[in-house]
Amino acid sequence: MAHTVKGRIQTVLGPIEPQKLGMTLTHEHLVADFSIFQAPPPKHAPHMGTLSLTMENLGLIRQYPYSLSANINLHGEEEHMGEELKFYKKNGGCSIVECTSLGLKRDVGKLRKISMESGVNIICGTSYYIDSTHPSDMDTLTQEQLVSTMVHDITEGADGTNVRCGVIGEVGCSWPLTDNERKVLKASAAAQIATGCPVIIHPGRHTDAPTEIIRVLQEAGGDVRATVMSHLDRTFFSAEEFLEFAQLGCFLEWDFFGLEVSGSPWQSVKTDMPNDAARINMILHVLQEGHADQVVISHDMDTKHRLMHYGGHGFSHILLNVVPMMLRKGISQDDINKILIDNPRKWLTFN
Numbered sequence: 001m002a003h004t005v006k007g008r009i010q011t012v013l014g015p016i017e018p019q020k021l022g023m024t025l026t027h028e029h030l031v032a033d034f035s036i037f038q039a040p041p042p043k044h045a046p047h048m049g050t051l052s053l054t055m056e057n058l059g060l061i062r063q064y065p066y067s068l069s070a071n072i073n074l075h076g077e078e079e080h081m082g083e084e085l086k087f088y089k090k091n092g093g094c095s096i097v098e099c100t101s102l103g104l105k106r107d108v109g110k111l112r113k114i115s116m117e118s119g120v121n122i123i124c125g126t127s128y129y130i131d132s133t134h135p136s137d138m139d140t141l142t143q144e145q146l147v148s149t150m151v152h153d154i155t156e157g158a159d160g161t162n163v164r165c166g167v168i169g170e171v172g173c174s175w176p177l178t179d180n181e182r183k184v185l186k187a188s189a190a191a192q193i194a195t196g197c198p199v200i201i202h203p204g205r206h207t208d209a210p211t212e213i214i215r216v217l218q219e220a221g222g223d224v225r226a227t228v229m230s231h232l233d234r235t236f237f238s239a240e241e242f243l244e245f246a247q248l249g250c251f252l253e254w255d256f257f258g259l260e261v262s263g264s265p266w267q268s269v270k271t272d273m274p275n276d277a278a279r280i281n282m283i284l285h286v287l288q289e290g291h292a293d294q295v296v297i298s299h300d301m302d303t304k305h306r307l308m309h310y311g312g313h314g315f316s317h318i319l320l321n322v323v324p325m326m327l328r329k330g331i332s333q334d335d336i337n338k339i340l341i342d343n344p345r346k347w348l349t350f351n
């Protein structure tokens with residue numbers, strides 16, 4: 001029978017009706033390897049790369065999370081992820097979009113197991129991450145071949161399984177955009193047209209990157225209103241940048257909630273990472289300017305140290321700590337419901 005999930009949302013356990021989605025984190029990782037982001041250690045801790053994830057090292061790791069090799073590969077953490085998701089569900093969480101795409105050692109079979117054991121809906125991703133993780137033959141792969149791979153992941157199953165992907169992404173973009181990343185973006189738009197599957201983007205680290213990406217997607221026929229632009233909390237730094245971009249009509253994602261260390265290996269002195277309060281202040285401003293239907297939020301959990309097992313904030317941080325702060329800062333429960341329930345549901349429903 002022809003695969004059809006139009007009007008529904010595709011989880012790793014099969015399609016669900018949109019009203020079953022519930023509270024949703026739109027950008028997370030459960031099973032992924034971010035070793036490509038290994039950063040040099042600080043001068044005062046030259047040997048931290050081989051340290052263990054222990055309490056006495058946690059302060060150093062929180063400041064330099066990508067300098068510890070044991071911290072940036074989530075494979076092997078499935079048991080702790082299951083515990084996290086059961087706690088997330090206990091706190092009202094229902095669904096998670098797992099944005100591990102090709103190049104980050106995706107394993108959708110493990111995601112299916114975690115979903116079955118935790119009772120949390122998991123939506124997994126296809127397409128390709130940033131250029132430095134592309135397969136060695138990417139130069140010679142045609143756009144049609146890339147589309148075929150994505151469509152197969154969505155309609156038949158990924159990684160040799162019958163687990164079907166429910167998002168195209170995260171689609172990796174560098175700055176400047178490479179030729180192969182542009183090819184992947186165009187293929188992602190074509191796969192979206194062919195399947196009705198939603199898209200999520202990882203933009204390059206430049207304030208001009210998100211707008212350029214949206215233009216490439218639009219020119220390729222992509223549906224901008226079914227597209228999430230991730231990582232805006234480390235890409236835009238003024239209300240004007242957020243509001244100008246919001247005019248394009250895609251979803252805006254603040255997805256580093258829980259990361260409250262202002263520096264990172266990739267920030268320049270003019271682009272400090274915001275803390276959660278600053279994220280909420282900017283969201284409040286964007287809501288007040290009429291964009292409540294475009295905001296989604298998440299943690300982008302990509303290192304072990306942020307898991308509760310290792311003393312981190314865990315996947316329930318938004319529900320337990322961020323939502324109360326949003327209410328205290330004047331964001332209405334209706335708008336919080338839009339951010340956590342309605343907008344993810346609209347985005348994830350296949351057209």
Ligand SMILES: CC(=O)N[C@H](C(=O)O)C(C)C
Pocket residue numbers: 034037231234256259264266302
């Ligand atoms: C926190 C951060 O900057 N993360 C990187 C990014 O490019 O957004 C990457 C490790 C996801």
